[in-house]
Amino acid sequence: MPLIPKTMKFKKKDKVINILTGKECIIVGTKESPYKPKNNLLGQKEIKPEDGYEYLIMTKISGNDNEVNYSGLTSIMENELNKTINNDY
Numbered sequence: 001m002p003l004i005p006k007t008m009k010f011k012k013k014d015k016v017i018n019i020l021t022g023k024e025c026i027i028v029g030t031k032e033s034p035y036k037p038k039n040n041l042l043g044q045k046e047i048k049p050e051d052g053y054e055y056l057i058m059t060k061i062s063g064n065d066n067e068v069n070y071s072g073l074t075s076i077m078e079n080e081l082n083k084t085i086n087n088d089y
Contacts, residue, residue: 008032009078010055016081018057018074024084026070029056035073049075057081 010016014027029035034046035056049056053075061071 008054010081010083015084016057017084018059018076019080019082020076021059024060025057025074025081026060027055028058028070028073030054047073054078055081 008030010027010030012027012029012033016025016027017023018025029047029049031049031054034048036046037044040047047056055076055078057074057076058070059072059074060068062069
């Protein structure tokens with residue numbers, strides 16, 4: 001019997017809460033759609049979540065009405081994330 005692929009609950013640019021830290025984050029990549037950084041010191045053209053993980057997130061470090069800043073890349077599982085109320089892009 002073939003395995004039925006699991007559909008991803010979140011997509012790139014979704015704003016989420018990391019349940020483990022309680023911090024707001026943004027999805028920047030998935031195992032199906034890797035993150036493509038504009039600048040990468042290691043020369044990587046795309047970055048996928050680590051093996052066994054489903055999403056790649058960046059954590060919100062500051063923000064106001066005009067600009068929001070995110071930092072760090074973390075591989076994380078879907079069950080460790082909650083969708084935020086406001087997901088406007």
